[in-house]
Amino acid sequence: MSRLLKLARPELTALPPYIAGAWEPGMTRLNANESPWQAPGDRTERGLNVYPPPRPDAVAERLAGFYGTRKQNVLVTRGTSEAIDLLIRGFCEAGSDRILICPPTFDMYRLYAGIQGAGVCRVPLLRHDDPQRDFQLDVKGVIEASADRVKLIFLCSPNNPTGGAVAAARVEQICEAVAGRALVVIDEAYQEFADCQGLGSLQSRYEHVVVLRTLSKCVSLAGVRCGALLGRPELIGFLEKVLPPYTFPTPSIELVMEVLNDDSMKISRQRTQLIRDERERMSLEFAASPLVRQVWPSDANFVFLKTTDGNRFSNAARKAGILVRLFPNDPTLADCVRITVGRPEDNDRLLNAIAAEGSSNGD
Ligand SMILES: Cc1ncc(COP(=O)(O)O)c(C=O)c1O
Structure with missing residues (x-):
């Protein structure tokens, strides 16, 4: 053997x-x-x-x-x-x-x-x-x-x-x-x-x-x-x-x-590149938000953030019709949020919602 x-x-x-x-x-x-x-x-x-x-x-x-x-x-x-x-x-x-x-x-x-x-x-x-x-x-x-x-x-x-x-x-x-x-x-x-x-x-x-x-x-x-x-x-x-x-x-x-097959893989590669571009755009915009403490570099199809208040961030996204991932069972990841990179229009909606929440007083 x-x-x-x-x-x-x-x-x-x-x-x-x-x-x-x-x-x-x-x-x-x-x-x-x-x-x-x-x-x-x-x-x-x-x-x-x-x-x-x-x-x-x-x-x-x-x-x-x-x-x-x-x-x-x-x-x-x-x-x-x-x-x-x-x-x-x-x-x-x-x-x-x-x-x-x-x-x-x-x-x-x-x-x-x-x-x-x-x-x-x-x-x-x-x-x-x-x-x-x-x-x-x-x-x-x-x-x-x-x-x-x-x-x-x-x-x-x-x-x-x-x-x-x-x-x-x-x-x-x-x-x-x-x-x-x-x-x-x-x-x-x-x-x-x-x-x-x-x-x-x-x-x-x-x-x-x-x-x-x-x-x-x-x-x-x-x-x-x-x-x-x-x-x-x-x-x-x-x-x-x-x-x-x-x-x-x-x-x-x-x-x-x-x-x-080759044709659909070509489309898949183009979409992967779009996801990577969007990932960079989202990372930069999140890094400038007052609701975000830290953005980690990502090699995946998501962005990982430490926010000032995970629930506030998640609720702001939810109001715009978007679900993001919190980690309530892991105390080491308190207020961290994982956000899948979506279509540009979905990402825009999320970024706008977070920008609006960031400029409000949080009430
Ligand atoms: C790191 C990792 N491995 C494996 C999987 C499972 O993927 P699959 O859909 O192939 O079961 C996931 C799903 O999110 C994942 O994040």
Whole structure:
């Protein structure tokens, strides 16, 4: 068994896989207890009366091209969220193993660990007065803490909600130090919006590095629920045993195959550039507002602010018909607000509402 799979839950590496009913072109399928008729209104090519393929191989192939890797390195998941869940279920034994996270960060890592009964080791991002150097990865802290029953280290780059990307050299230090004892999971849900190169090359160099990507952000397909876990073929093969067959629905397969082409990617790249431009415009305008104490640099499709009063800010936005994100459950993020960059006209509406609130006396 590979060094990588020795870290997985042994009862799962030994689990025999489910053998799905065969699908052969030209053969009538009386082996899967499906309906022989399509439902009225079913406009899919495959037909929703039959199960989707056990694994969406065509989507894996397309995503491999999109992310510059090979099909055997790709596991298609229902959003990156499912990939996070799968990794935790596959590697963390309930009651003994732990994941490591660097808060403030995406809260779903903690949630899925809790569902699995895995522990959560927290190594907070380092604070600094200079916003350019604030929320930095504590490399030494991560390496030290990972020695104690940590199986998965989640690094989010660009980070949600703080917006900053992690420098490759810092991640590499962690990869070097934890080889053979933990997997490094790099969540790049927002990479397309970043100015810097992604960390995907670390995945090809280190067997214990996994990269997560999603079509939910820059490709505008959050409703399709399509993510990709990029890793070594033996890891993909193992996770395919943990992920039940038929999980990726036919309409999602057909939509991804329709949308993920050169023409729509050109549009997606133009929109990504517009989001980046709007992000800079919003950051500058917020920085000048008396309601805002701090604007952190962002590599993602959102802006992260410290306001003078989060509720006041949020209520002013709400009056203009706009919802923004507060963090009421995290005392370290009191009065911080995360604002997704929207269409220019929506951003204008928010900026105008905040400007009006800033020039009022707050009554
Ligand atoms: C950092 C990060 N990772 C993963 C996800 C989940 O994305 P998906 O829609 O692919 O499940 C999100 C969603 O907001 C996120 O912020």
